[in-house]
Amino acid sequence: MTYITVTTKQAKLKFEVLDNQKVALIQVNSNDLSALTEQQKQQLTITEVQVTGENFHHKGLNFVNTTPGVNLVYQSYQVDELASGKLLKITTQAKKQQLVVENYYQLFDETAIIKSWVAIHNMGNDNVGIEYVSSFAMTGINQGNDIEGNFAINNLLYKPHNNWQAEAQWQQQTLKEAGLDYWTDIVDDQQNSTKRISVTNNSSWSASEFSPNGILTNTVTNQSAIWQIENNGAWHYEFTDSGNGELLTLLLSGPEELDNHWWKNLQPGESFETVKVAFGQVMGDYEKAIEEMTKYRRLIRRTNYDNQKLPVIFNDYMNGLMGDPTEEKERPLIDAAAEIGCDYFVIDCGWYADGYWWDSVGEWLPSDERFPNGITTVIQYIRDKGLVPGLWLEIEVVGINSPLANKLPDDWFFMRHGKRIIDCDRYHLDFRNPEVRQFADKVIKRLVEDYGVGYIKMDYNITTGIGTETNADSVGDGLLNHNRAYLQWLDDVFTRYPDLVIENCGSGGMRHDYAMLQRHSIQSMTDQKDYVRNGNIAAVGSSVVTPEQCAIWSYPLQKGDKEEVIFNMVNAMLVRIHQSGLLNQIDQERLDLVAEGIQVYKAYREKIPMMVPVWPEMLSHLDDEWYSFGLKGDHELYLAVWHGIGDVTSHQLSLAKYGDIQKVTQIYPSVDEDDNSQCQFKDGQLSVNFNHEKMARLYHVTFN
The missing domain is CATH 2.70.98.60 (alpha-galactosidase from lactobacil brevis)
Known part of the structure; x- marks a missing residue:
């Protein structure tokens, strides 16, 4: 044999x-x-x-x-x-x-x-x-x-x-x-x-x-x-x-x-x-x-600075400007992001159109109405505040009402049965076509070299359907070869701009595969707008994406309270912080809690790429009342515990499988006489008491 x-x-x-x-x-x-x-x-x-x-x-x-x-x-x-x-x-x-x-x-x-x-x-x-x-x-x-x-x-x-x-x-x-x-x-x-x-x-x-x-x-x-x-x-x-x-x-x-x-x-x-x-x-x-x-x-994964240092990103979109940026609105947000310790500032969708932009995208030129002094003025203001500037982009689509749409030949787009595929008022570009790749290269060059951005949020909000018939043995063959051409295009972009950070976003987490994530250093995990449900997703995101690539929103509400801010921060503090919200419109006490969370995060964030994810209570689901998630290193564990919606105020979870507990310290928020939580441990069991719903805490656990 x-x-x-x-x-x-x-x-x-x-x-x-x-x-x-x-x-x-x-x-x-x-x-x-x-x-x-x-x-x-x-x-x-x-x-x-x-x-x-x-x-x-x-x-x-x-x-x-x-x-x-x-x-x-x-x-x-x-x-x-x-x-x-x-x-x-x-x-x-x-x-x-x-x-x-x-x-x-x-x-x-x-x-x-x-x-x-x-x-x-x-x-x-x-x-x-x-x-x-x-x-x-x-x-x-x-x-x-x-x-x-x-x-x-x-x-x-x-x-x-x-x-x-x-x-x-x-x-x-x-x-x-x-x-x-x-x-x-x-x-x-x-x-x-x-x-x-x-x-x-x-x-x-x-x-x-x-x-x-x-x-x-x-x-x-x-x-x-x-x-x-x-x-x-x-x-x-x-x-x-x-x-x-x-x-x-x-x-x-x-x-x-x-x-x-x-x-x-x-x-x-x-x-x-x-x-x-x-x-x-x-x-x-x-x-x-x-x-x-x-x-x-x-x-x-491609070796990169972003996954080693884990910079904090502020993005103006979620529960913030929601796709309606202007220079007037951005400046106070930039000031607030710098004040709380963010490292990047990203202008999200809408910067390229005067009004409704969904079906007119494709040229990727800034709106003079939104940015009367030019978008480079705002980008320079971001840099002057010590932040790396970023812009939103969706390079694979052209809106049906874009000025480009009727100027371009059909072989630029996905086709079936002799017709262009239209998905949600947009055409889909075919990256097998070298002219499409050249066009995309020019857009990236303009953003990086002319505008001076160091971060691109690359979104992807429509899909191709089953594929394209153009120059293909089958529609699925056309799709697969397009997929591979897009990956090669990405490789070429990173070769030209090795320090550029490109976030992988597909309406949140709809394209979090490791063909993409071998290349992208960061993945937008979700577009969940409910901060409580966002916690449920944050607690499981590292099961499909490494923690240092898993970006989770933290977005204090305009009319929230201290516990809402804490919950929002804990959601993101064991992965990548995607800070958002109208920070210039919340009171100082709540803004200080955001700044505290970022400061605490910066104290341990460079450990995250060496730690492994753990789930003491199994993988949680949307709307679970109690759930937890941790990152385990050598004789230590960073542990987030959430209480969602429900009346049960006390909870116990076992950490015995990770070692003999020596000490448990609440690291966020800092403990004061007004803290609404209690924590004790005995015989490998951690007992917490949160005196009402929608609360979260972050702990540091050391083992003998």
Whole structure:
């Protein structure tokens, strides 16, 4: 027998080349399947590939037993040493279709998460239609120590539902509750079922309905698998059973034909590379899995100053100017932002139009009516106050009433059935077109070099739909290639302006994938306008985005009180502070609380990129009454505790799993005789008492 084993300090992969030259994945980290029978190992397919016109040996709509996927024959393997780990390439071949398939697995020294992707090469003389190809395939997930167990009951699936103003809402259920059953009376000729648990994202909001990731925990063995799909557009993953129903399969992919309208005509000599995905198996629960993924996200991210120093950003939009900026309104806000200790000041949407601007955007030239002395005068005023200036931009759209709209040819835009796609009164630019990229380059150059901005809030409020037919094998093919062209454009921008900070915003958190976030240093997590619900989202944002990239609004209300200001500040103080609100219109006592929060944050913010997120009370949900979130370092924990809406004024949470508590200190707000909260700890339990609803506190916990 031939084995292929690759290990780093944290990760391990093991493959077996079976007697018929099929390659089986028999171990990922803690999940060891080497004890399976030869017949069972035949189900451990490493790549599912379905070619148009070939037999599909399955029942239902799942992607197991594809052709030539199940018939790929081993050719060779290669291991390259990298600065951060190792890269494994396994080459297989489909002889009939004359396809060469290369599976790539990148292992890291500092995390158990493995990056995976597949390249397919047409070595024949005929076109080959590709309907589906997995970026990662594994059968026997979470089953290495529980092969006789009922995978449908023993495994808990965590799916992060995503919605505008309701981001990263994890729901958990057993696979059986999700609809996938286990065959208890297995017979030799039994086939796999017709059922799949399918999670799909279409269009160009990569997180339009779900975050592009998930977790599966075996509650019997305490083993967890975690994954993410790194594409800024459509993707698909699914669970199904394999063989005669006794093995559990997970398939991760970018777009495919059945669910995403993607089909690729691979011509002779052509190659196709899938989107990249990340996968890992660890011993531990969902929290341990997210810890490993957090380490991985930091390893693959572009090195940048912003994620090291975590500057405080003031943005004039949320519960502030709300898209109606003028020089007169901005100056007092700039003064207030400087007074409370912000580092950046961002003028949000509206700076480019005299009045209603939604359907007229596209030229990105400042409004003389809003800025009669020129926008550069205000930008210089921001700099004079010691702040880095920023502007809002939505570079991928042109409004239907923009002066540009009728001057530009159709090949600048997404097209279907011979018509431009219109979404919410806007056309969508196609970044495959070099003229579109040149236009976008000129806009960025004007903002950075002529106006002098150091920060761009790059918003994205519409979507493409399923894709474009222009110069594409399928509409999904057009979308995928646009997605990749946009990423390349971003790379080029950062090459020219390495110190420029570009915030990734998609109506808040509708595009928080790690194709984008390998490049962007900061992610707007939500546009939630209710500060109490904003706290619910703040408490879970670091499950899908690293804390130092996760920007959360803090926006004191004009008619609020001290506790409302404190709640708002705590929402953002363990991640990235996106300060907003009409600070020039609130009283000094409440403004001082904002300044205090920023001062406290600055005392520990540079620790955040080295700390890991924890959730002592599970991942919270919108409208939970009590919830908490923390960042854990070496013998210390920064912990936020919130009391939302409800009558229960006392609450207890266990910190025992993190260590033996030595001391608990309330660090925000500072404690005085008027404080409405109490905190005690004993035997690993933290007890808090907040004497009314809508309260939050930030603690520093040290462990022996």
